[in-house]
Amino acid sequence: MKIITLLTLSLLFILQLSSAQIDSVRFTNGQLLVGEIKSMEKGVLVIETDYSDSDFEAEWKKVIWIRTQSNFMVDLEGGEEYFSNIYSINDSICKVTTPMGLVELMEPSDIVYLKPYDDKFKDRFSAFIDLSYEMTKAKNLKRFTTRSGLGYQAEKWNSNFTISSLMTSQDDAENIRRTESELNTRYVMKNWYSIVTFSTLSNSEQQLNLRFNTQLGMARYLHRTNKTYWGIVLGANRNVEKYYDSSSDRQTWEGYFTMELNLYDVEDFTLLFSSSIYGGITEQGRWRSDTKLDIKYDLPLDFYIKFGATLNYDNHPIEGVSTTDYIIQTGFGWEW
Template sequence: MRTFIPILFLLFLCNNLLAQNPDTVFLSNTHVVIGEIQSMEYGVLTIETEYSEDDFTIDWEEVIGVNSSSEFIIMLRNKYRLKASLSMDAINPDYMIISSIEGARMFAQFKDIVYLKSSEDRFWDKLSFDIDGGYSFTRASNTTQFSVNGKANYTDTHFFINTYSSVIYNKVSEDTTTISTSRNNYGFTAQFFLKGSWFIIGNNDILQSEQQNLRLRTTGQIGLGKMLIRNNKVFVGVATGLASNTERFYNTDDKDQSYESLLQANINAYGYKDLRFSAQAQVYPSITVKKRIRANYTATLKYDLPLDFYIGLNTTLNYDNQPTEDATNFDFVFQSNVGWSF
């Protein structure tokens, strides 16, 4: 009995170590990091370890080897997107063996792997959130501005969903008169990935802007897109499609319905450490309203801080060459804010 207990303990210990099945990352400076790989995006690998309270972040260019039996959502430079595990090729160390859950195996160099994300079956493990806000008060003009922005992403092997919201409130008080304006923007975007670099987009955008006299504008979109560039420094994509536009204005109870074509371009750049830039331009030549053209442009610059905080600058521009009565052609917003990603 005395001999049986230590053996049982050893079996339990070995089984526990195997169950943990840690990931191993080999670096160019001969260091080895053991833990659980969370993701690799923006050219930075994030790994959780038992010997540090904070996750390690490692430049992907410094990684020379990875061994892991965990499943990841993997995006490759040559347009593949799949769920698979990673291991080193013992014969050619410059290549990784990518073992798909469907049974297929392929080889890829490190520079060809542009995105990794831990792929758990749990719903919450596929979600990520950003939230930021800003506040300013000018005593001389008694002006107050308040803004909140939020974003939630859901990532799976074959599709990606992004929901977003932006609330801006301005108030100017002078003597007994108070003037307040607001601008609210909500919506979601979905991308369904096809073979190669093609994808289908679907989007629904809701905008309320007193600057453009818009009580409510709802724009539904559907289209086909293609990734032109995808590597560890930048993503560039374009899309085209159709849009349905419904508008209500403050100066009338009428509802305007029109149909438009869509031209869209996106860029996400992260070539500098801790600095990220993204921009999107959309042009809507109207199909049913003669000579009308609308355009939307958004740009975001973020600098990462410790503990998942960041500081950022946001710019939004809406243009309409045929605005409603008492409205301007342009609606421009510039924000500086502090946020948190989780």
């Protein structure tokens, strides 16, 4: 009876080992970490182990040797993308295998993104939310801002949705309402990717009831490493504007150019800057610009503090409306 029990327990143990994903990583200081790699993005490796209640996070630039059991989405600095396991030959060279059976050699530092290929559906999502509220006795000023987002990462494409709003009220002044949202989907093709974007803007300061943009463009990474990426987008935009005064409504086609810069290996700081310029095609002589800056500082337990600024410019606004509008937001938030 004891022999049967022992055999049963041994079989269960073997089955558990065979079903568990075992990945190994060695660092410049010689430490070997064994567990399940959850991701590597923006220069940070996340790995889960059996002997820790929470996931380990480590700097990818300190990894010299890696071996994975299952397949990963592997992105390189040069824009190449593979779906393969990773096998280090020595402390400086590792290999991946292409679907055609070809072996590609690289250094760990060449890898800029890792994600398990067989992730569960729910694990492909990411989200964040932050809130800010201000109240002063002077003129009974009240100000409330929100920012939130949801993202999904698939094998060859990703999609992100963000929305932000501002509501301000005070005595002897009109209420201010501003809501902005954006949904974009990207399909990656080496260093190039196509992008489709739908965005909306409602802004009482510009007497804008709704601006709806539909954009189609091609983008390219000019520089992409484990510390930063810098990219540009060139495309066309369908701009539909509905104002409080319906006689001022517009429908135009525009060409647009966007530049985006992201820095994410500056201690606990992250910086994102983007600027888009729209030139009129059907309404010649008109041009607009949207510029955004986000700075985030990470706190323990996935909390953070954030500063954001947005500037909108239109050289041909409707009568009685300023050419510029801006919003500055500070807040405290949490992400997962």
